[in-house]
Amino acid sequence: MPLVKAQCTNCGGTLEVDNTKDAAICPYCNTPYIVDQAINKFNVSNANINIQGANINVSGHLDADTMFENWLVTKDERLKNDFLYYYATDPRKEYFTIWTDNGFLNPNIDPDKAEEIINRCLIGPRYASYRDEMLAKISKMRKTKKQDRIILAVIIAVLVALSIAALLGYQIL
């Protein structure tokens, strides 16, 4: 159970949350919050620490690693656009394809493909914590998709059974 820092979306209290959960209740104000939103809120409030410690290269913009990491922390669309503009040939740009523009994991992405992109784009110790966090999210997504497929298969089986029963009922009458 990986605990990460988050901030209550209601009272602003600092929290440590299990990032594999979807929602939790704030111990300070007893208000339920969405885990992803609370992590995002914490990261955005603390993003300037990251940016202050960043390297600025000669042409006056952040180096690719820092810009990429700052985007990982903030999911700020402007940073993504800057990265794509200044580092158009950087292979990590593919990582953005598993996210929506407003900073959420694309729910329609194929988990195998996402896992492959994560392992290719988040290389090395600098990105290890993001990689672990993302791989945990993807494995959760895979489980949910599997459950959805099972539920769908059960619904179809029941419908088929009902159709056969109705058909047989007609023949008997």
Ligand SMILES: [Zn+2]
């Ligand atoms: Zn709270």
